[in-house]
Amino acid sequence: MKMKNNAARKAAVLGLLTALAILFGYVESILPINFGIPGIKLGLCNVVILIVLLYFGWKEAVLVSAMRVVVIGFLFGNLFSIAYSLGGAMLSILISALLLQTGRFHVIGISAAGGAAHNIGQILVAFLVTPQIPLLWYMPVLMLAGLATGILIGIVVWNVMRRLGSMHDPQQAE
Amino acid sequence: MNKKSFGRNDLLLILGIAAAAILMLLAYYHHMRYVENPMLEITVDNKTYGIYDLDKDARIQINDTNVCEIHDGTVRMISADCPDQVCVHSSPLTKRGGSIVCLPNRVVLRIIHAEKSDGSGQEEKANSSLNSVSSSSAGRYPQIDSLAE
Numbered sequence: 197m198k199m200k201n202n203a204a205r206k207a208a209v210l211g212l213l214t215a216l217a218i219l220f221g222y223v224e225s226i227l228p229i230n231f232g233i234p235g236i237k238l239g240l241c242n243v244v245i246l247i248v249l250l251y252f253g254w255k256e257a258v259l260v261s262a263m264r265v266v267v268i269g270f271l272f273g274n275l276f277s278i279a280y281s282l283g284g285a286m287l288s289i290l291i292s293a294l295l296l297q298t299g300r301f302h303v304i305g306i307s308a309a310g311g312a313a314h315n316i317g318q319i320l321v322a323f324l325v326t327p328q329i330p331l332l333w334y335m336p337v338l339m340l341a342g343l344a345t346g347i348l349i350g351i352v353v354w355n356v357m358r359r360l361g362s363m364h365d366p367q368q369a370e
Numbered sequence: 371m372n373k374k375s376f377g378r379n380d381l382l383l384i385l386g387i388a389a390a391a392i393l394m395l396l397a398y399y400h401h402m403r404y405v406e407n408p409m410l411e412i413t414v415d416n417k418t419y420g421i422y423d424l425d426k427d428a429r430i431q432i433n434d435t436n437v438c439e440i441h442d443g444t445v446r447m448i449s450a451d452c453p454d455q456v457c458v459h460s461s462p463l464t465k466r467g468g469s470i471v472c473l474p475n476r477v478v479l480r481i482i483h484a485e486k487s488d489g490s491g492q493e494e495k496a497n498s499s500l501n502s503v504s505s506s507s508a509g510r511y512p513q514i515d516s517l518a519e
Contacts, residue, residue, distance in 0.1 A: 274453060276473055295383075305380025312387050326476060327416065333398050333468055336391035343387050 210248070214260045217244040221268040239311055239345050241268075245285070246292065246307055246353045254293040261285045279325065280318040287317030303357065304350035311346020312339045398467070408465040408481050410445050412438070415476040424465055424481075435475040445479055447472065 220240040227238070241264055249257040265285055269278030292310035295301045301309075315338035412419040412432060419432060428440045429448075436457070437449045445463040450472050457472035469480040 274474065277454075300379045301383065302376040302380045304376055305383045308380070308384045309387060312391075322471075322473065326471065326473060326478065333395075336394035336398070339387060339391040339394075343384060343391070347384070 206252075210252070210256060210260060213244050213248055214263050217241045217260060217264040218267050218271075220244060221264060222272065225268075225272045237345075239314060239342075239349060242288070242307070242310065242314065242346075242349050243352050243356070245289065246303070246310065246349065247356060249289065249292055249296065250303070250353075250357065254289060257289050257293070258286070261289060276325070280321045283321035284314040284316075284318035287320070288314035302350075303354045304347060307350030307353060308343050308346035311344075311349060312342035314346075315339060315342035408467070408483050410440060410463070411478075411480045411482045413478045413480070419477075421482070432477055433475075436472055436477050438470075438479055445470065445481075447479065450475065450477075 218241075220243065224238055224240045241261075245257055245261050245264075248260045262282065262285070265278060265281040269275070269281060273281070288310040291313040292306050295306045295309055316335065319334050319338055408424055410422045410424055412422070412430065414433060420430070422428060422430065422440060424440060424443050424445070426440065427442070430438050430440070432438065435451050436447060438445060438447045443465055447457040447460065447470050450457050452472055452474040454474070457470050457477070460470045461468075463470060463479060463481055465481065467481045469478060471478050
């Protein structure tokens with residue numbers, strides 16, 4: 197169910213969701229690094245991004261994602277991290293949107309693939325910046341990690357969707 | 371909206387990606403099995419900074435931004451002036467391979483192999499830069515070590 201009828205309300209909701217995504221990014225930055233390999237993050241923001249993709253569409257997802265990457269990058273990261281995050285986020289949205297489009301996949305599957313794509317995108321950007329990195333070793337590790345976190349994120353999103361239902365706008369009366 | 375319930379497609383997708391990843395890992399470790407004499411290669415901004423023997427404990431200062439240490443056949447980045455410190459917290463490198471990267475400072479610590487049976491590009495670069503006198507398995511720095519003693 198897409199919400200297109202009220203542009204102002206849509207802008208407000210998207211703004212709220214963007215803020216939520218940024219908050220998730222902040223929480224994630226506080227958590228101590230639990231993996232020994234750089235670049236493995238929990239991807240908590242993707243809960244919000246996936247919700248935007250499912251309820252609004254890919255363009256809105258790209259918008260919210262780009263905004264949260266830039267803000268989080270300026271707040272907690274550096275110019276490099278913005279580039280990597282952007283690459284990862286965009287590839288993730290691309291893959292997720294395509295999978296969603298086919299209509300053959302459940303949220304959990306889409307999120308798992310999106311998570312793996314996110315990490316692959318990040319390492320591709322890193323490879324463009326510093327071609328020295330032995331891609332062959334990082335890629336599969338990040339793919340598996342992205343897959344795992346994607347599944348977890350997918351379970352979260354699935355539960356949110358079950359409670360949110362098909363209409364996330366409670367006000368029926370227009 | 372997504373009305374599809376979790377089914378076979380999702381499992382295939384997940385297992386497919388996992389399988390692809392595992393295949394890549396196997397390919398990498400298989401690749402590594404034919405090598406001898408792993409060395410630590412340090413590059414800064416894509417230019418070789420130095421190549422070091424993993425069996426010799428050493429503390430190496432890289433420009434004035436990073437310090438790494440070879441100890442017991444493993445390599446760690448022990449200090450760096452980068453804000454995220456990801457390199458410092460990375461798992462230590464062993465002779466099997468891998469790398470530690472400090473992206474803000476463009477420093478890469480990498481395990482390379484001085485002698486290799488199937489001439490792939492990087493290893494040949496290591497060969498020429500090591501400049502070994504004999505063509506036998508002496509792909510090390512024995513001359514330089516004896517000079518340093």
